[in-house]
Amino acid sequence: MTVGGESLPGGARDSEPMKPQLKSLNPEDMSELTSGLTPVVVAHVLNLTTRHRFELINLTQRVEELVGKTGIRAGVALLQSLHSTAALFVNEWQEALLDDFRTLLEQAVRADAPWRHNDPRYSDCDRSNAVSHLRALLLGSSAMLAVRRGQLVRGTWQSIILAELDGPRTRSVSLQILGS
Amino acid sequence: MTVGGESLPGGARDSEPMKPQLKSLNPEDMSELTSGLTPVVVAHVLNLTTRHRFELINLTQRVEELVGKTGIRAGVALLQSLHSTAALFVNEWQEALLDDFRTLLEQAVRADAPWRHNDPRYSDCDRSNAVSHLRALLLGSSAMLAVRRGQLVRGTWQSIILAELDGPRTRSVSLQILGS
Amino acid sequence: MTVGGESLPGGARDSEPMKPQLKSLNPEDMSELTSGLTPVVVAHVLNLTTRHRFELINLTQRVEELVGKTGIRAGVALLQSLHSTAALFVNEWQEALLDDFRTLLEQAVRADAPWRHNDPRYSDCDRSNAVSHLRALLLGSSAMLAVRRGQLVRGTWQSIILAELDGPRTRSVSLQILGS
Numbered sequence: 001m002t003v004g005g006e007s008l009p010g011g012a013r014d015s016e017p018m019k020p021q022l023k024s025l026n027p028e029d030m031s032e033l034t035s036g037l038t039p040v041v042v043a044h045v046l047n048l049t050t051r052h053r054f055e056l057i058n059l060t061q062r063v064e065e066l067v068g069k070t071g072i073r074a075g076v077a078l079l080q081s082l083h084s085t086a087a088l089f090v091n092e093w094q095e096a097l098l099d100d101f102r103t104l105l106e107q108a109v110r111a112d113a114p115w116r117h118n119d120p121r122y123s124d125c126d127r128s129n130a131v132s133h134l135r136a137l138l139l140g141s142s143a144m145l146a147v148r149r150g151q152l153v154r155g156t157w158q159s160i161i162l163a164e165l166d167g168p169r170t171r172s173v174s175l176q177i178l179g180s
Numbered sequence: 181m182t183v184g185g186e187s188l189p190g191g192a193r194d195s196e197p198m199k200p201q202l203k204s205l206n207p208e209d210m211s212e213l214t215s216g217l218t219p220v221v222v223a224h225v226l227n228l229t230t231r232h233r234f235e236l237i238n239l240t241q242r243v244e245e246l247v248g249k250t251g252i253r254a255g256v257a258l259l260q261s262l263h264s265t266a267a268l269f270v271n272e273w274q275e276a277l278l279d280d281f282r283t284l285l286e287q288a289v290r291a292d293a294p295w296r297h298n299d300p301r302y303s304d305c306d307r308s309n310a311v312s313h314l315r316a317l318l319l320g321s322s323a324m325l326a327v328r329r330g331q332l333v334r335g336t337w338q339s340i341i342l343a344e345l346d347g348p349r350t351r352s353v354s355l356q357i358l359g360s
Numbered sequence: 361m362t363v364g365g366e367s368l369p370g371g372a373r374d375s376e377p378m379k380p381q382l383k384s385l386n387p388e389d390m391s392e393l394t395s396g397l398t399p400v401v402v403a404h405v406l407n408l409t410t411r412h413r414f415e416l417i418n419l420t421q422r423v424e425e426l427v428g429k430t431g432i433r434a435g436v437a438l439l440q441s442l443h444s445t446a447a448l449f450v451n452e453w454q455e456a457l458l459d460d461f462r463t464l465l466e467q468a469v470r471a472d473a474p475w476r477h478n479d480p481r482y483s484d485c486d487r488s489n490a491v492s493h494l495r496a497l498l499l500g501s502s503a504m505l506a507v508r509r510g511q512l513v514r515g516t517w518q519s520i521i522l523a524e525l526d527g528p529r530t531r532s533v534s535l536q537i538l539g540s
Contacts, residue, residue, distance in 0.1 A: 030404045030429060039219050039399050039538075041254040041359060043328050044210045069210060074401040076438055076538060078256055078324055082335030084272040090501045092444040096476035096483035097493055103476075104469060104494050109284060116276035116283075123276035133277055134284050141270045141338070142324055144438055144502055146536035148403050153534050155442030158501070174333050176326035178219075178256060178358065178538065179401060219399050221434040221539060223508050224390045249390060258436055258504055262515030264452040289464060296456035296463075303456035313457055314464050321450045321518070322504055354513050356506035358399075358436060358538065 033074035033148060037180040042070045044175045050086075050167035054102060058093050059173065060159040064152050066175060073150050075179015079143045082174055085132035085166035087139035093159035101163075109134040132166035139163055147179055213254035213328060217360040222250045224355045230266075230347035234282060238273045239353065240339040244332050246355060253330050255359015259323045262354055265312035265346035267319035273339035281343075289314040312346035319343055327359055393434030393508060397540040402430045404535045410446075410527035414462060417522040418453050419533065424512050426535060433510050435539015439503045442534055445492035445526035447499035453519035461523075469494040492526035499523055507539055 044066055048057065059079070067077055081088045091101070115130030116122045143160055146153035154160075162173060224246055228237065239259070247257055261268045271281070295310030296302045323340055326333035334340075342353060404426055408417065419439070427437055441448045451461070475490030476482045503520055506513040514520075522533060 030402050030426060032430075033401045033403050041213045042210050043213050043254065043326065066210060070212075074403065076256075076436070076536060078326055080324075080326060080333060082333075082338065084270075084335070084337050089497060090444075091493055091497055094477065094483065094485070096479065096485075097490065099476045099482075100490050100494060101497060103473075104497070108288065108468065113283075116279045117274065119276065122279075123274065125274070125276075130277065130280050133271055134280060137269060137271055137281060137284070138318060138498060140320060140500060144324055144440075144504055146403065146438055146440060146534055148536070153440060153442070153536070155444070155532070157444050158442065172335070174326055176256060176328070176333070221393045222390055223393050223434065223506065246390060250392075256436075258506055260504075260506060260513060262513070262518065264450075264515070264517050288468065293463075296459045297454065299456065302459075303454065305454070305456075310457065310460050313451055314460060317449060317451055317461060317464070318498060320500060324504055352515070354506055356436060356508070356513070 039075065039178060039180040040072070042072065042177045046173040046175060047170060048162070048173070049170050050164035052164070053167055055164040055167055056098050056101065057162040057164065058159050059162050060093070060154075063160055063175060067147055067152050067177060068150065070177055071150070072147055072177055072179040075147045075177060077145050077147055077152060077175065077177045079160065080174040080176075081141045081162065082172045084141075085129055085136055086171050087136040087141060087163040087165065088143045088173070089139050089161055089163065090143050090145075090154070090158050091161060092157045093161065105135045105138070108138060127166065129166040135165050136163070147177065219255065219358060219360040220252070222252065222357045226353040226355060227350060228342070228353070229350050230344035232344070232347055235344040235347055236278050236281065237342040237344065238339050239342050240273070240334075243340055243355060247327055247332050247357060248330065250357055251330070252327055252357055252359040255327045255357060257325050257327055257332060258356045259340065260354040260356075261321045261342065262352045264321075265309055265316055266351050267316040267321060267343040267345065268323045268353070269319050269341055269343065270323055270334070270338050271341060272337045273341065285315045285318070288318060307346065309346040315345050316343070327357065399435065399538060399540040400432070402432065402537045406533040406535060407530060408522070408533070409530050410524035412524070412527055415524040415527055416458050416461065417524065418519050419522050420453070420514075420519040423520055423535060427507055427512050427537060428510065430537055431510070432507055432537055432539040435507045435537060437505050437507055437512060437535065437537045439520065440534040441501045441522065442532045444501075445489055445496055446531050447496040447501060447523040447525065448503045448533070449499050449521055449523065450503050450505075450514070450518050451521060452517045453521065465495045465498070468498060487526065489526040495525050496523070507537065
């Protein structure tokens with residue numbers, strides 16, 4: 001049983017890196033995954049409203065549903081945060097670990113340091129959100145995942161996570177899928 | 181009025197995450213953005229000369245112009261720094277914040293630490309640029325952005341920034357665009 | 361002569377950012393690299409077995425061989441670690457610098473801190489690998505490289521590096537190539 005995080009198939013923690021259907025790909029083969037159709041580009045914008053100054057949100061299910069709706073069997077999916085104070089990353093969604101992500105960011109980028117972005121003598125931004133930009137810098141603003149057999153490629157213990165670093169507010173994440 | 185940084189349309193800082201034309205995409209629809217044409221790949225190399233040991237350069241306008249020239253309406257654009265001591269990232273281009281990016285990197289990777297890459301007993305590199313490699317490690321070496329309606333997808337407060345970490349010198353950034 | 365790291369053509373360290381054939385691209389032209397063929401998607405999974413708790417592995421040659429086998433002349437290659445405790449990044453493969461990567465990660469994420477992911481009161485994970493997840497967070501889980509003229513685009517001093525952060529164990533890296 002998993003405390004806090006998602007319950008996922010796959011047995012013992014960390015022992016099953018890939019979901020079953022992907023394991024049927026013979027790793028020594030390179031598989032050409034074409035449908036004979038001209039590739040298309042499908043675009044979508046995920047909108048969400050965050051509720052706290054710092055918040056982690058699991059986007060995996062929403063993204064997987066959207067990928068499924070496209071009908072694209074093979075390609076790539078690009079997710080982009082459209083904000084400089086909300087980041088995207090891929091890692092494990094487990095409650096205790098989410099706490100640790102937060103702690104690490106707070107240690108790596110100190111809120112009590114004299115950041116110039118927060119200083120009205122140098123900056124016109126009045127949100128005092130320098131640490132939000134800096135933590136986003138460390139985390140990254142995009143995530144790219146392959147699509148195979150109509151599904152996102154990810155390990156059993158991987159989720160797509162949006163980090164709200166300066167909420168609460170509305171946020172937009174672009175999803176662009178290329179493939180056929 | 182913006183101190184230092186670019187003046188951008190969109191009114192109040194941070195209140196307009198997306199440029200107007202992208203907001204017209206109904207977020208509940210997934211839009212297939214195909215032109216009926218077979219997708220192409222367009223390649224370009226941006227060359228630039230940096231002027232300081234540490235320097236941040238805004239590549240956004242150059243990249244947007246290049247994307248426009250391709251005529252590609254929908255796809256993805258991949259930017260890669262071809263160097264291990266120059267990084268690429270997406271965040272806000274504001275003078276005070278650029279100072280903070282620099283400060284964070286200096287705090288996270290200390291120049292006065294006994295890095296082995298700088299030690300002639302272990303390394304043949306005589307540039308004493310261990311911190312350049314390590315800061316690049318934290319920032320990342322590539323950026324991927326969607327292309328829609330012929331334009332790069334990015335939020336109002338997002339710019340594509342090259343971080344020169346071991347200049348001054350010439351730098352090359354690969355731009356590869358797939359789409360139609 | 362390079363101590364420890366790969367011996368690469370290109371003369372003086374850091375003076376040749378790009379391998380010769382890529383320099384023949386006139387940087388002021390945008391080159392359309394199409395073959396007239398409908399783009400395809402080729403998928404592969406690299407499997408490897410790591411030998412230590414912390415280990416850096418150079419994947420460059422394997423990936424380049426696989427790209428070559430696809431016959432794809434132009435496109436993009438997406439590499440994804442399918443694990444939350446093994447990361448992917450692009451930087452220089454030099455023995456002294458690999459030691460410095462490790463040192464930086466140990467300084468940035470302290471093994472002796474009271475991470476909740478390691479605390480049985482809050483977490484069902486018994487691997488005590490909080491630092492592995494957190495270091496992977498800083499490094500990133502994917503790498504995207506362009507393909508041109510049938511070859512991966514990378515600078516002379518860039519290698520694709522897998523960081524095993526919680527080994528030893530088997531690891532899977534997805535490679536997805538789009539192009540024609």
